[in-house]
Amino acid sequence: MRPHALRSDRHWDGSPRHLARRRGLQIAPTSPSRLLRAGQTGRCRHCGNRIDWYPRHDDRPIALHPAEVATADTPAPCRWHIGGGIAHPHDDGSAWCRIPHAALCPRQPPRSHTGSTRLTSVRRELAVHSRRLLDTGAFTPQPHTHTPAAAPDDAGGSTRPVVRILLVSYLGHSPLEDIRCVAQTRQRRRCTHPLLASHHPAGRWRLLPSGPGQGQLTLPDTTMAVYDLSHLPYTDQLRWRAQRCPTHAIGTAPDLALAGWQVFDPLLHAAHIHTHLPPPSALSRDKDRR
Numbered sequence: 001m002r003p004h005a006l007r008s009d010r011h012w013d014g015s016p017r018h019l020a021r022r023r024g025l026q027i028a029p030t031s032p033s034r035l036l037r038a039g040q041t042g043r044c045r046h047c048g049n050r051i052d053w054y055p056r057h058d059d060r061p062i063a064l065h066p067a068e069v070a071t072a073d074t075p076a077p078c079r080w081h082i083g084g085g086i087a088h089p090h091d092d093g094s095a096w097c098r099i100p101h102a103a104l105c106p107r108q109p110p111r112s113h114t115g116s117t118r119l120t121s122v123r124r125e126l127a128v129h130s131r132r133l134l135d136t137g138a139f140t141p142q143p144h145t146h147t148p149a150a151a152p153d154d155a156g157g158s159t160r161p162v163v164r165i166l167l168v169s170y171l172g173h174s175p176l177e178d179i180r181c182v183a184q185t186r187q188r189r190r191c192t193h194p195l196l197a198s199h200h201p202a203g204r205w206r207l208l209p210s211g212p213g214q215g216q217l218t219l220p221d222t223t224m225a226v227y228d229l230s231h232l233p234y235t236d237q238l239r240w241r242a243q244r245c246p247t248h249a250i251g252t253a254p255d256l257a258l259a260g261w262q263v264f265d266p267l268l269h270a271a272h273i274h275t276h277l278p279p280p281s282a283l284s285r286d287k288d289r290r
């Protein structure tokens, strides 16, 4: 008799003896995007239809229609594809592609190049759905603004700072002290730490030329208050651009939100140009955090 012979991997009732250990989700070190897809869906604030947010190669977010569409039915300027979590503005040679929601949004004027029959019918379906949401009170549209939809509502008003990171000026989405880390914590929530950290070198408020926009009309020569990080080490500036607190500056923690920087454009963002440095109280508050 061999009571312990032929130990099977299963109990007598067929249930597995060894349960596979649950693995946490991880971001591949080579992934160009660390943004978790979970939580990156939303609703268009004009029509209420579902949208998926994706970062582009320059980190600016774009809202795509959640479903794929046959590439053959889609005009070339509307074709996008996702590679490594990043949205690219062309198809990838496959039979299916993604489309920016703006090209389909029933609350925006139709674009001339979206005249394909298939896109017209998708747009009509979205219009019907939008109507239903409005009729049932499930959605209230917001007025059109020129702010890209990705930027959270202009909560900071004119207190959105212009920050110079790696020689590029960005407009922050909220006051400097309120800009929060986008990384996911071990508790699977978004980190609550601010970017400004007391034990880390901080930027300096300076008056710098507002400069012309890339290839655009120039404004009269003005200087504006810029929170300049140019003197910080490269890694610190990268941390700011990735919108991560010192704890999450390195490591494999994924992002739960998109960084809120917009490349500063003196014409588009004229309302955020300040010709004077912030009052001393604000300056010392920043200094306290150094």
Ligand SMILES: [Zn+2]
Binding pocket: 044, 045, 046, 047, 048, 049, 101, 104, 105, 106, 107
């Ligand atoms: Zn819409």
Ligand SMILES: [Zn+2]
Binding pocket: 181, 182, 183, 191, 192, 193, 244, 245, 246, 247, 248
């Ligand atoms: Zn953090």
